[in-house]
């Protein structure tokens with residue numbers, strides 16, 4: 001595969017990076033694509049495994065046939081066999097009709113089995129059979145069916161360990177692993193880290209319609225030194241968070257340190273941090289998104305408020321005019337009611353406007369930072385050390401934040 005062909009593929013799939021290991025992985029994928037060989041994509045979580053099966057399918061003679069990506073870890077054990085291999089009518093409670101299953105539907109196409117290490121042993125046996133003979137039987141069925149499916153699988157678990165612990169069949173592993181493709185961890189990709197940062201910074205600037213963030217030199221060095229336990233996915237998340245939260249658009253070391261787990265020396269610690277912070281990461285992400293929505297809502301409110309103001313002015317003019325008219329008619333009976341109604345109308349609008357004027361100018365980013373710190377402290381019963389750990393910042397940074405937000 002020459003360089004320009006490789007470049008084409010990268011462009012087509014928005015794959016960024018130029019390190020040898022990534023280029024090699026792509027080369028192997030393209031070489032093996034035209035065959036029917038099973039491919040096993042191996043790599044840590046977040047390295048970008050999911051694009052490879054697609055590249056393989058699109059560059060194979062099966063490209064016009066079906067492609068299914070199935071996450072083996074997310075289908076309950078009780079239904080995975082029927083999802084993959086189909087079932088006969090009435091084969092289990094709830095099996096109202098019959099179903100073909102992915103292996104039936106994908107005939108002549110490709111199936112991507114993501115997180116294949118999570119397959120239950122019974123399913124592994126069925127899978128081995130279909131890989132070896134192209135034959136399978138539906139759940140509750142008897143007839144042997146034929147299918148012609150190309151399998152690309154991916155895993156981030158140590159398969160040798162899974163085999164030695166009896167969780168994965170060795171024969172199936174060898175069958176799947178005909179062609180192994182190993183995707184390098186981000187920490188081994190050198191300058192690609194900076195290229196990926198630029199890609200994500202650009203994407204986030206577009207997504208959130210904010211000015212693009214860039215990296216100061218020392219910040220760049222820091223990203224290159226960091227261990228990236230969550231790989232490309234982590235870099236993408238952090239770039240998204242900084243894009244939204246950092247007031248300063250030229251990112252310095254200090255800012256980055258607020259977003260990544262602190263320990264730069266020991267990778268183990270970085271990994272522990274990231275695992276421990278996992279659910280919090282999600283929560284933080286959610287919070288950003290909510291904040292983003294809120295900011296939108298505030299602008300909407302402001303627009304609405306202007307509309308209400310106009311209405312209020314109109315109502316005022318109208319009610320004055322009505323009062324005058326009524327007074328002129330002077331029925332003496334209608335006047336007080338009309339007056340009361342229009343007063344009511346006016347004061348309701350006034351209240352609404354008053355409430356909206358009290359909305360904060362804009363929910364700025366430090367509000368969010370404050371909320372995050374407050375929540376973390378709350379969750380950890382005021383323990384600053386634990387709160388700092390959870391936030392992935394140093395005790396010192398947390399201390400500074402607490403002062404800055406006047407939380408002490």
Ligand SMILES: Nc1ncnc2c1ncn2[C@@H]1O[C@H](COP(=O)(O)OP(=O)(O)O)[C@@H](O)[C@H]1O
Pocket residue numbers: 014015016017043044045046047048049050051196199232233236
């Ligand atoms: N080389 C790359 N260029 C651009 N984006 C990438 C690259 N590698 C991974 N990504 C992005 O990183 C995220 C994680 O990738 P994914 O394939 O889901 O990882 P994995 O399946 O290995 O855990 C995705 O959003 C993906 O688009």
Ligand SMILES: [Mg+2]
Pocket residue numbers: 046049050114
């Ligand atoms: Mg994945």
